[in-house]
Amino acid sequence: AALHTMIQLLSMFNFMKVELGDRMTLRSKEEWRAAGAEFIGTLLFVYLGCGSVVATGMLSIEMTSARLIAIAMAHGLAISFLTGATGAISGGHLNPAVTLAFVVAGKETLMRAGLYVAAQLLGGTFGALLLKWSTPGTMVGSLGAHDLANGIYGAQGLLLEMVLTFVLVFVIFGVAVDRRGPGVIAPIPIGFAVLVDHLVGVPYTGASMNPARTFGPALVSGNWGRAPLVYWIGPCLGAVLASGVYR
Amino acid sequence: AALHTMIQLLSMFNFMKVELGDRMTLRSKEEWRAAGAEFIGTLLFVYLGCGSVVATGMLSIEMTSARLIAIAMAHGLAISFLTGATGAISGGHLNPAVTLAFVVAGKETLMRAGLYVAAQLLGGTFGALLLKWSTPGTMVGSLGAHDLANGIYGAQGLLLEMVLTFVLVFVIFGVAVDRRGPGVIAPIPIGFAVLVDHLVGVPYTGASMNPARTFGPALVSGNWGRAPLVYWIGPCLGAVLASGVYR
Amino acid sequence: AALHTMIQLLSMFNFMKVELGDRMTLRSKEEWRAAGAEFIGTLLFVYLGCGSVVATGMLSIEMTSARLIAIAMAHGLAISFLTGATGAISGGHLNPAVTLAFVVAGKETLMRAGLYVAAQLLGGTFGALLLKWSTPGTMVGSLGAHDLANGIYGAQGLLLEMVLTFVLVFVIFGVAVDRRGPGVIAPIPIGFAVLVDHLVGVPYTGASMNPARTFGPALVSGNWGRAPLVYWIGPCLGAVLASGVYR
Amino acid sequence: AALHTMIQLLSMFNFMKVELGDRMTLRSKEEWRAAGAEFIGTLLFVYLGCGSVVATGMLSIEMTSARLIAIAMAHGLAISFLTGATGAISGGHLNPAVTLAFVVAGKETLMRAGLYVAAQLLGGTFGALLLKWSTPGTMVGSLGAHDLANGIYGAQGLLLEMVLTFVLVFVIFGVAVDRRGPGVIAPIPIGFAVLVDHLVGVPYTGASMNPARTFGPALVSGNWGRAPLVYWIGPCLGAVLASGVYR
Ligand SMILES: [Ca+2]
Ligand SMILES: [Ca+2]
Ligand SMILES: [Ca+2]
Ligand SMILES: [Ca+2]
Numbered sequence: 009a010a011l012h013t014m015i016q017l018l019s020m021f022n023f024m025k026v027e028l029g030d031r032m033t034l035r036s037k038e039e040w041r042a043a044g045a046e047f048i049g050t051l052l053f054v055y056l057g058c059g060s061v062v063a064t065g066m067l068s069i070e071m072t073s074a075r076l077i078a079i080a081m082a083h084g085l086a087i088s089f090l091t092g093a094t095g096a097i098s099g100g101h102l103n104p105a106v107t108l109a110f111v112v113a114g115k116e117t118l119m120r121a122g123l124y125v126a127a128q129l130l131g132g133t134f135g136a137l138l139l140k141w142s143t144p145g146t147m148v149g150s151l152g153a154h155d156l157a158n159g160i161y162g163a164q165g166l167l168l169e170m171v172l173t174f175v176l177v178f179v180i181f182g183v184a185v186d187r188r189g190p191g192v193i194a195p196i197p198i199g200f201a202v203l204v205d206h207l208v209g210v211p212y213t214g215a216s217m218n219p220a221r222t223f224g225p226a227l228v229s230g231n232w233g234r235a236p237l238v239y240w241i242g243p244c245l246g247a248v249l250a251s252g253v254y255r
Numbered sequence: 256a257a258l259h260t261m262i263q264l265l266s267m268f269n270f271m272k273v274e275l276g277d278r279m280t281l282r283s284k285e286e287w288r289a290a291g292a293e294f295i296g297t298l299l300f301v302y303l304g305c306g307s308v309v310a311t312g313m314l315s316i317e318m319t320s321a322r323l324i325a326i327a328m329a330h331g332l333a334i335s336f337l338t339g340a341t342g343a344i345s346g347g348h349l350n351p352a353v354t355l356a357f358v359v360a361g362k363e364t365l366m367r368a369g370l371y372v373a374a375q376l377l378g379g380t381f382g383a384l385l386l387k388w389s390t391p392g393t394m395v396g397s398l399g400a401h402d403l404a405n406g407i408y409g410a411q412g413l414l415l416e417m418v419l420t421f422v423l424v425f426v427i428f429g430v431a432v433d434r435r436g437p438g439v440i441a442p443i444p445i446g447f448a449v450l451v452d453h454l455v456g457v458p459y460t461g462a463s464m465n466p467a468r469t470f471g472p473a474l475v476s477g478n479w480g481r482a483p484l485v486y487w488i489g490p491c492l493g494a495v496l497a498s499g500v501y502r
Numbered sequence: 503a504a505l506h507t508m509i510q511l512l513s514m515f516n517f518m519k520v521e522l523g524d525r526m527t528l529r530s531k532e533e534w535r536a537a538g539a540e541f542i543g544t545l546l547f548v549y550l551g552c553g554s555v556v557a558t559g560m561l562s563i564e565m566t567s568a569r570l571i572a573i574a575m576a577h578g579l580a581i582s583f584l585t586g587a588t589g590a591i592s593g594g595h596l597n598p599a600v601t602l603a604f605v606v607a608g609k610e611t612l613m614r615a616g617l618y619v620a621a622q623l624l625g626g627t628f629g630a631l632l633l634k635w636s637t638p639g640t641m642v643g644s645l646g647a648h649d650l651a652n653g654i655y656g657a658q659g660l661l662l663e664m665v666l667t668f669v670l671v672f673v674i675f676g677v678a679v680d681r682r683g684p685g686v687i688a689p690i691p692i693g694f695a696v697l698v699d700h701l702v703g704v705p706y707t708g709a710s711m712n713p714a715r716t717f718g719p720a721l722v723s724g725n726w727g728r729a730p731l732v733y734w735i736g737p738c739l740g741a742v743l744a745s746g747v748y749r
Numbered sequence: 750a751a752l753h754t755m756i757q758l759l760s761m762f763n764f765m766k767v768e769l770g771d772r773m774t775l776r777s778k779e780e781w782r783a784a785g786a787e788f789i790g791t792l793l794f795v796y797l798g799c800g801s802v803v804a805t806g807m808l809s810i811e812m813t814s815a816r817l818i819a820i821a822m823a824h825g826l827a828i829s830f831l832t833g834a835t836g837a838i839s840g841g842h843l844n845p846a847v848t849l850a851f852v853v854a855g856k857e858t859l860m861r862a863g864l865y866v867a868a869q870l871l872g873g874t875f876g877a878l879l880l881k882w883s884t885p886g887t888m889v890g891s892l893g894a895h896d897l898a899n900g901i902y903g904a905q906g907l908l909l910e911m912v913l914t915f916v917l918v919f920v921i922f923g924v925a926v927d928r929r930g931p932g933v934i935a936p937i938p939i940g941f942a943v944l945v946d947h948l949v950g951v952p953y954t955g956a957s958m959n960p961a962r963t964f965g966p967a968l969v970s971g972n973w974g975r976a977p978l979v980y981w982i983g984p985c986l987g988a989v990l991a992s993g994v995y996r
Contacts, residue, residue: 048672052669055702059702063702063704072315072321073324074566076314076325077321077325085698086694089694141658144655146653164389167389178299182341192439193443196687208306320815321815411883426833429833440687451830455801557948558817558948561812572814575945583945587919636905
């Protein structure tokens with residue numbers, strides 16, 4: 009269903025630079041290697057990101073500024089080194105919203121994007137599963153699944169997720185896609201963007217910016233939260249907006 | 256009024272290397288693209304910086320070392336990746352004091368500087384507005400607006416803001432302007448400078464070094480603090496001093 | 503005994519790309535210089551990593567999120583700069599599991615690997631000794647030796663150590679070995695991987711990923727923990743798996 | 750007196766590669782520009798480093814892991830960006846122990862080293878003075894001056910300062926002096942070394958590794974601690990040892 013929603017969203021942007029791509033794509037060895045990198049990268053991202061939520065939850069149940077920093081560093085720096093490690097193979101998206109931004113900008117075909125998003129959602133699910141197996145049952149909790157904090161309205165959460173994902177995609181386009189940007193160090197500012205986004209967003213929505221990060225632990229733990237669509241619509245809108253603004 | 260003060264300050268330095276620039280500047284498409292980058296960059300900086308103050312304020316009302324670190328990382332790393340993402344388009348100033356330093360050094364015309372500063376102040380205001388809309392009314396507080404801490408005199412705050420901005424501009428000139436510096440990684444030391452400045456300055460003045468960061472949330476929240484000029488004069492003096500020392 | 507186990511493990515992978523290497527290796531001056539770099543690098547890593555556990559233990563006995571961050575930064579950033587400083591001399595492994603990954607990938611001979619692992623274990627031991635001599639007896643504790651946390655099963659610890667070491671070796675191969683990766687900045691993502699691994703793993707197993715880090719303080723303090731083999735088998739399995747996946 | 754001790758120490762190493770240099774050095778404009786960079790760089794380092802001690806002291810009087818992290822980040826990241834900003838002008842030593850290491854390695858003449866060390870001590874003093882003027886009298890405390898913690902013997906403090914300075918100089922030689930090292934990003938691992946050294950050393954000795962950092966606030970605040978020589982002998986021994994080992 010989630011994948012289906014994604015495809016619907018993608019087709020809405022058909023009037024943009026979107027290219028369908030060739031069915032042959034799916035027979036190329038290189039494509040599958042790229043999808044494999046997206047699968048492993050997203051798996052490790054979810055294992056480490058959600059793992060930091062579970063691990064710091066063993067130390068103190070309530071959220072504190074120190075716990076917030078640990079969670080933000082885990083997510084942000086993990087994106088930094090996983091993007092660095094998979095960038096040469098797959099581009100290092102590790103995030104359906106990022107893949108969508110590339111499709112809308114005409115830099116990725118719909119075919120390849122579908123393969124990527126499937127790999128990312130599968131990776132997110134296996135990452136959450138592996139984390140569940142690593143953790144004593146009494147400490148698993150909701151595996152770091154996202155939900156709106158008390159007092160935050162759905163529209164506020166959606167606006168925040170949109171702005172934070174805009175930040176992420178704006179930085180990706182500025183430092184990694186734009187040839188005048190500081191190419192070789194790109195994984196560092198991209199990771200810093202995810203880190204800061206978490207410092208701001210965790211007390212509001214948990215700070216997703218990434219439907220695969222939301223999907224995996226929700227599926228494995230059964231905690232879908234009280235506004236699950238916020239985590240698909242917010243990031244996708246932010247990604248498309250940033251992709252549009254950058255041109 | 257704030258913009259007017261800025262222009263007065265700028266004209267004071269007419270005897271330096273300041274160039275007026277051409278009215279044609281304002282018709283160039285590239286100039287407006289650069290101003291747009293300054294607008295978006297400053298908007299996101301204020302959203303994230305002030306957002307970290309509001310978000311950690313939801314976790315604990317009083318300032319602690321952990322909260323201080325979260326706020327410092329948010330401001331410092333945001334400057335790092337936003338400078339990286341906008342650097343190739345506008346130079347990535349995102350700060351009227353930095354633009355002033357470039358004017359005084361003869362590296363930016365007054366015309367372009369006026370356009371930049373307007374874009375920065377507008378960006379700071381919209382960033383604060385967007386943050387207000389993302390946040391439940393009971394938690395908005397003063398949106399991270401600056402004020403002198405209890406017991407700090409205006410002169411002390413001004414000296415501190417001057418030194419901290421000197422640090423920032425000294426580093427920008429050393430790593431990004433000076434051709435012998437480590438060009439490609441420049442956004443990293445610049446972000447670290449802002450981060451450390453916050454670790455020192457937040458308990459004194461909130462650590463501005465940037466009139467646009469001060470202006471936006473003050474306007475939107477109505478909290479101008481008990482010494483608003485400190486946040487214009489301190490940063491401008493520090494920026495001009497560093498620009499002079501570096502030559 | 504530990505060294506013996508290591509050699510047994512190594513021979514199990516004989517069917518891979520493993521090369522024995524030449525006895526002459528051990529007479530080459532360059533080889534000994536490389537082994538010296540591994541010795542000093544691992545010594546300093548254990549001194550600083552365990553030192554951060556002991557030092558923060560002086561401030562608060564229980565583990566908190568803030569203490570976790572300090573320990574994670576110490577281990578992760580130390581790997582970053584020590585890898586950077588020894589990389590040109592020895593490759594900057596500083597970890598028997600990393601050396602094993604290179605052997606399995608056919609990028610290091612068994613002969614040289616034996617020399618490296620001996621240097622690493624010796625370095626880890628001297629690092630722990632130096633730390634003991636620097637510290638008042640009442641504060642030495644277990645010198646940061648590893649043990650499973652209460653409630654964590656051996657199999658969970660082993661799975662976690664395997665995944666976390668997989669992360670480390672996956673990143674090393676992606677950013678430092680792969681020529682398409684961001685070569686010059688490689689020590690930064692590698693350090694970030696160790697940092698994030700600690701944010702997740704410390705509340706489970708102490709987060710080793712490195713048998714030399716486990717071996718030194720265990721030998722010097724006499725604290726071998728309740729599942730010492732977890733810290734050899736988990737990292738070695740993760741390293742071999744990542745080495746296999748990357749090809 | 751401190752300067753005199755320094756000169757005596759320097760002459761002890763006359764049998765090494767030490768070169769006296771030419772009196773003409775002191776007439777060269779470039780030399781004075783370099784000394785100026787050392788003065789400003791050390792001034793800002795002491796202002797920011799000691800400033801973080803004073804600022805976090807306003808939030809909580811006792812040392813906690815969070816306060817430790819803030820202090821460590823301030824010192825480490827400040828060295829990173831100040832080294833980056835002054836590196837092209839003076840080499841970015843900002844530390845008499847580092848200058849000593851270069852003298853012993855034959856990479857700096859005694860003449861120039863004397864000029865540098867004088868500039869560093871003067872910079873450290875003015876940095877402490879500026880910080881004092883920025884701070885309300887009731888909060889100045891000892892301005893971040895160093896002292897051995899309760900229960901730490903002088904010999905332990907000296908050993909620790911020696912090892913931590915060894916780390917710093919080992920990294921400087923590995924990443925900045927060695928041509929095979931990752932030159933352009935050198936300021937980052939060097940800053941990380943200072944950061945981690947603080948995470949370990951602050952609860953023992955305050956973590957100096959730098960006689961200029963110790964000298965300035967001691968002179969201005971009058972707090973010389975109970976073992977002031979530890980902060981000269983430890984760093985100098987560590988620096989000379991690392992300089993010797995690296996060759
Ligand atoms: Ca295309
Ligand atoms: Ca000009
Ligand atoms: Ca080979
Ligand atoms: Ca020489």
